[in-house]
Amino acid sequence: MMFKFPHKYPLKNGETVTVDLLKSSDYADVHNFLGRLTLGDQDYLKYDVSNLEFVKDRMAAIDQKTRISIGARNEAGLIVGEATVYWTRFGWKSHIGKLRIVVDKDYRKLGLSRYLSQLIFFKAQELGLSKIIAEFVRPQEAARHILRALGFKEVAVLPGFAVDNKLNKHDIIVMAADLGSLLDKYENMVWDDEHKGG
Numbered sequence: 001m002m003f004k005f006p007h008k009y010p011l012k013n014g015e016t017v018t019v020d021l022l023k024s025s026d027y028a029d030v031h032n033f034l035g036r037l038t039l040g041d042q043d044y045l046k047y048d049v050s051n052l053e054f055v056k057d058r059m060a061a062i063d064q065k066t067r068i069s070i071g072a073r074n075e076a077g078l079i080v081g082e083a084t085v086y087w088t089r090f091g092w093k094s095h096i097g098k099l100r101i102v103v104d105k106d107y108r109k110l111g112l113s114r115y116l117s118q119l120i121f122f123k124a125q126e127l128g129l130s131k132i133i134a135e136f137v138r139p140q141e142a143a144r145h146i147l148r149a150l151g152f153k154e155v156a157v158l159p160g161f162a163v164d165n166k167l168n169k170h171d172i173i174v175m176a177a178d179l180g181s182l183l184d185k186y187e188n189m190v191w192d193d194e195h196k197g198g
């Protein structure tokens with residue numbers, strides 16, 4: 001299934017967001033978005049998102065064709081949700097995309113991360129990836145719930161392998177899914193015609 005970008009998406013609370021593929025030049029907006037997350041959420045991000053250069057560097061991967069990001073902007077133009085899949089270009093993991101989803105706390109539980117994830121999986125398959133994995137630490141309960149709902153299965157636990165920025169250790173949970181079977185499942189869902197095509 002193909003989707004047009006940008007397009008509007010109505011959230012469960014009636015507000016509409018604009019959904020588009022992000023470009024590497026959107027890095028300042030992504031930095032601003034991640035900077036608006038609560039410190040509690042930032043504790044579990046994999047790198048220091050207050051550092052503009054890090055964010056710029058990660059977003060540059062879009063031009064190197066090793067990352068895709070889809071963002072949702074509110075009416076004020078601020079990014080309020082983002083899904084990213086990134087991968088390595090060569091080697092035995094080059095068919096595996098890593099997923100990361102983040103939604104602004106004021107926009108949670110409105111179906112946004114589910115929608116952005118499903119969109120990005122279609123895009124990831126177009127780009128030739130065949131598996132998606134997601135890693136998170138045990139306290140990220142919402143992540144486990146949503147990944148299960150999306151069709152991911154827990155495949156590994158790395159006990160105490162993550163050290164957060166307060167030096168606490170956490171189990172890393174690895175969940176994975178086969179893109180082909182995920183998308184078969186989503187194809188059967190009802191999609192708004194407005195979002196399809198081109």
Ligand SMILES: CC(C)(COP(=O)(O)OP(=O)(O)OC[C@H]1O[C@@H](n2cnc3c(N)ncnc32)[C@H](O)[C@@H]1OP(=O)(O)O)[C@@H](O)C(=O)NCCC(=O)NCCS
Pocket residue numbers: 041099100101102103104107108109110111112113114115134135136140141142143145146149
């Ligand atoms: C995880 C996160 C992206 C979820 O975003 P969201 O837009 O609120 O999720 P959705 O509204 O699409 O919800 C999808 C499902 O997860 C459930 N869910 C959402 N937040 C939840 C929570 N805190 N606890 C339990 N379930 C939750 C929803 O009820 C929904 O289930 P349903 O479809 O069966 O009703 C968001 O909480 C977040 O940004 N957390 C911090 C970063 C993070 O942990 N990212 C995941 C790393 S991959």
